[in-house]
Amino acid sequence: MRYFIVLISIFVFSCSSPKSELVRSLNGTDSLVINFNQPGTDNIEHTMSTTEQKAINEISGFLNGQKKASGKCALDGDLQFYQKGTLIGNIVFSYSVDSCRQFYVVEKDGSFNSIPMSNKAKDLLNSLQQGKGWY
Numbered sequence: 001m002r003y004f005i006v007l008i009s010i011f012v013f014s015c016s017s018p019k020s021e022l023v024r025s026l027n028g029t030d031s032l033v034i035n036f037n038q039p040g041t042d043n044i045e046h047t048m049s050t051t052e053q054k055a056i057n058e059i060s061g062f063l064n065g066q067k068k069a070s071g072k073c074a075l076d077g078d079l080q081f082y083q084k085g086t087l088i089g090n091i092v093f094s095y096s097v098d099s100c101r102q103f104y105v106v107e108k109d110g111s112f113n114s115i116p117m118s119n120k121a122k123d124l125l126n127s128l129q130q131g132k133g134w135y
Contacts, residue, residue, distance in 0.1 A: 022105060023063055029088065030082065033048075068116075078092045
């Protein structure tokens with residue numbers, strides 16, 4: 001019985017994924033602004049914002065992927081995370097072309113890395129861009 005408890009404990013700890021440094025840096029976010037660009041431009045077409053913690057956590061949870069060097073893709077918008085009125089994170093995203101679905105993170109040294117975007121993140125951003133709300 002003791003070995004069974006140990007095995008269950010190991011399984012539980014191995015299945016829980018730790019938060020990335022990026023997601024941890026966004027802890028304390030109390031508002032989120034999402035800007036959507038006009039297709040093929042850097043001009044903002046639509047903006048939405050929320051202070052709903054569940055929505056902020058869902059969006060920041062999408063940023064918990066493995067970073068890699070980023071390729072060049074058209075940018076569809078950005079996520080601006082705020083804490084008490086101060087911008088604490090600005091993440092650019094691309095989702096309109098399937099081969100370019102990713103979040104772009106500017107590193108402290110000025111370089112860019114990307115995090116792959118899941119289908120769920122793409123669907124949610126697409127829904128928000130169309131003005132449909134949180135599903």
